[in-house]
Amino acid sequence: MISIHGVNRFTLPRLVTSSMVERLSVMPAVVITGARQTGKSTLAQELAPQNRCFFTLDDLDVRDAAKRDPEILVGGSQPITLEEVQREPSILLAVKRKIDEHRRPGQFLLTGSANLLLMGRVSESLAGRASYLTLWPMTRREQRGEGRCGLWDEIINSNDEDWLDVLSDQKSEPEDWKALALRGGFPTPAVELKTAKERTIWFDGYVRTYLERDLQDISAIEALPDFRRLMRAACHRLGGLVNQTELGRDVALPQPTVHRYMNLLETSYMLVRLPAYSVNQTKRLIKAPKIFWSDTGVALYLAETSEPGGEHLENLVLTDLLAWRDSRLERAELFYWRTQIGEEVDFVIESGGRLLPIEVKSAERVRLSDAKNLRIFRDEYGEQSRFGLLLYAGTETKWLASDVLAAPWWKIL
Numbered sequence: 001m002i003s004i005h006g007v008n009r010f011t012l013p014r015l016v017t018s019s020m021v022e023r024l025s026v027m028p029a030v031v032i033t034g035a036r037q038t039g040k041s042t043l044a045q046e047l048a049p050q051n052r053c054f055f056t057l058d059d060l061d062v063r064d065a066a067k068r069d070p071e072i073l074v075g076g077s078q079p080i081t082l083e084e085v086q087r088e089p090s091i092l093l094a095v096k097r098k099i100d101e102h103r104r105p106g107q108f109l110l111t112g113s114a115n116l117l118l119m120g121r122v123s124e125s126l127a128g129r130a131s132y133l134t135l136w137p138m139t140r141r142e143q144r145g146e147g148r149c150g151l152w153d154e155i156i157n158s159n160d161e162d163w164l165d166v167l168s169d170q171k172s173e174p175e176d177w178k179a180l181a182l183r184g185g186f187p188t189p190a191v192e193l194k195t196a197k198e199r200t201i202w203f204d205g206y207v208r209t210y211l212e213r214d215l216q217d218i219s220a221i222e223a224l225p226d227f228r229r230l231m232r233a234a235c236h237r238l239g240g241l242v243n244q245t246e247l248g249r250d251v252a253l254p255q256p257t258v259h260r261y262m263n264l265l266e267t268s269y270m271l272v273r274l275p276a277y278s279v280n281q282t283k284r285l286i287k288a289p290k291i292f293w294s295d296t297g298v299a300l301y302l303a304e305t306s307e308p309g310g311e312h313l314e315n316l317v318l319t320d321l322l323a324w325r326d327s328r329l330e331r332a333e334l335f336y337w338r339t340q341i342g343e344e345v346d347f348v349i350e351s352g353g354r355l356l357p358i359e360v361k362s363a364e365r366v367r368l369s370d371a372k373n374l375r376i377f378r379d380e381y382g383e384q385s386r387f388g389l390l391l392y393a394g395t396e397t398k399w400l401a402s403d404v405l406a407a408p409w410w411k412i413l
Contacts (some may be wrong), residue, residue, distance in 0.1 A: 012191065013147030014043060016133055016327045023131040028099045029108040031085075031126070033115055034135035035269035035294055036214055037186045037206065040111040043135065044081050052109075056083035063088055070094035079106050086114040087217050092126060099129045114218050115267050134269075134326040136319055137185025137295045140175070140413045149324040150413040156351055160387035163405050167397050167412070174395060175410045177362070181308040181316055184297020196306070203301035207231075210268070219264055226253055228302075230261050234271060234291060235303040239311035241288045242273065269294050274318065277335035277348045277355075290336050292318050310362035313409065314346055317360050317391060320413050321347065337377055345377045345388075355385045360409070361392040371404040378403060 016032075020043070023030045032040050045054065055073055057063045065072050066088040074080060074094045085091060095108055110130075139149045151170065158166050182199070183190045186206070189199040211224050221227050229251045237247070248258040265271035272294055276287035292315045293299035299315065300308060318334070325332045332351040338344040349356040357377045361370055374388030388404040389412075397407045 012138070012142060012145055012187070014039060014135070015139065015142060015147060015149050015323055016135055017043070017147070019327050019329070020133055022329075023133065024106040024109065026105055027129070027131040028103050028105060029095060029110060029126060029130035030106075031110045031112065031130050031132045032135055033112045033132065033269070035137070035186075036113045036210065037188065038135045038137055038269075039187050040113075040135050041083060042187075044083060044109055044111050051078055053078050053080045054083075055081070057087040057091075058084050066091040074098045074108075079108070081109040081111075083111045084113060085110050086112040096126060096129060103129075113214055113268065115269065134322075136323040136326065138187055138190055139185065139320050139323050140180060140316075140410075143185070143190050149327070150320045152321065152324045152349070152412075153328075155389065155412070156349070156356065160403075163387065163389070163407075164397060164399065167405075167407055170411060172411055174408065177313050177316060177393060177409060178308045181296040181312040182300060182306065184295040184300075185319065186295055186297065189297055199297065200301065203298055206298065207302065210270070215264065215268065218267055219260075221261075221264075226251070226257075227261055230258065231265065231270070232302050232304070234262070234265070235293060235299045238292055238299060238303075239290060239314050242291050243288065270298070272318065272322065274334065274336050274347075277337045277350070287338075294319065310360070313362045313393070314360045317358070317409065317413065318347065321349070339376075343373050343376050345373050348377075353384070355381055357385060357388045359388065359390045361390065363392055364394045366390060366392045366394065366400060366406050368400055370406075371400045374404050375401065 020030060020032065032043065034040055053076070055062045057066055062073070067090065070091045071094060073082065073091065082091065099107060141148045141150065151166070154166050155163060182196070189202045193199050193202060211228060215221055230253065233247055233251050244258045244262065245255050248255045262271060266273060270293065272292040273289040274292060275289045278287065296308070296312050296315050300306065300312065321334055325334060330351070332349060335348040335350065336344065336346060337348050337357065345357045346360045347358040349358070357374050359370070359374055371388060371390060374390065378385045378388060390400060390404060390406045391409040391412060392406060393409060395408055397405070397411060400406045
């Protein structure tokens with residue numbers, strides 16, 4: 001089992017391990033992408049058998065070879081691991097040629113700290129040759145050593161009427177969601193560092209490295225203070241609708257620059273844009289998305305606040321859902337839902353032709369009125385909609401209505 005080793009010698013298995021092994025047994029290339037420091041290197045190194053060649057493009061000599069003579073790296077008959085391929089994307093053309101010469105499963109394991117599918121010609125060059133996985137920051141259950149995400153499969157695969165029994169069977173302990181939000185999910189601050197001061201030092205170094213080095217692999221940014229100011233502004237709008245013109249006005253940047261910077265944040269797995277749900281799939285692309293951050297710890301650091309709000313609990317639920325979605329083979333999509341008059345459901349899971357609406361409340365008590373928007377959603381979509389799920393910060397699991405179950409967030413995540 002693939003693990004991350006903490007300072008206390010705990011071994012923490014990761015959710016994507018089995019999916020990665022399955023894909024390596026079928027595809028000639030598997031690409032693991034995700035933000036820096038999510039644990040990609042640990043996965044790649046510990047998964048690889050002893051006869052696997054290992055190269056990282058963080059090494060200047062390796063990077064130079066990838067640029068000048070990539071055959072040196074990809075030649076030979078041994079399986080190969082290439083780390084941080086976004087530093088020299090042209091090497092993927094050599095990978096493509098090697099696969100086409102002699103196609104065999106598990107030939108290449110590639111990692112990158114940027115979404116290669118959003119980087120120019122990369123997705124085209126490996127079409128039909130690679131399977132892609134995203135490694136998100138650690139889920140709460142990964143941090144606790146369970147090697148999994150929340151109970152989304154259990155909820156999806158059971159009858160709606162049985163949800164209360166499903167959750168009652170789980171042995172889970174209450175936890176302070178604000179503490180979880182502050183430490184985030186990157187392995188070092190989430191697992192190894194124990195104090196707020198230590199985590200602040202780590203987050204400061206992380207952001208500086210991201211701005212001064214990693215970001216430059218994707219696109220040249222001349223005005224780093226402007227970019228950092230935009231990041232901070234975006235972190236103050238967590239869970240809100242994206243309005244690039246308004247955002248640009250607040251940080252004194254033109255809208256085209258804001259658009260470019262937001263795309264870079266998304267490509268490097270800092271920013272997450274959650275699309276709106278609509279039966280008409282074209283309208284999904286037109287409606288404004290909501291913005292979240294891939295890691296709440298970094299978001300709180302950038303926002304210069306130590307007091308998480310309800311939007312950070314929403315963000316925790318979303319990142320757990322993203323980890324769940326991107327580790328499974330069965331297709332699932334995530335959305336939010338909002339009407340023209342402001343009725344809103346925080347998350348909608350589209351899976352197996354059905355819709356699962358989810359509301360998130362940071363309150364410790366909930367009432368029937370809190371289920372209002374979930375029931376409006378169910379009325380709108382009829383039999384296509386499953387029962388509503390309301391996650392909150394209390395301790396009791398109960399039916400708020402005949403079709404809405406209220407559950408403590410820590411029972412699911």
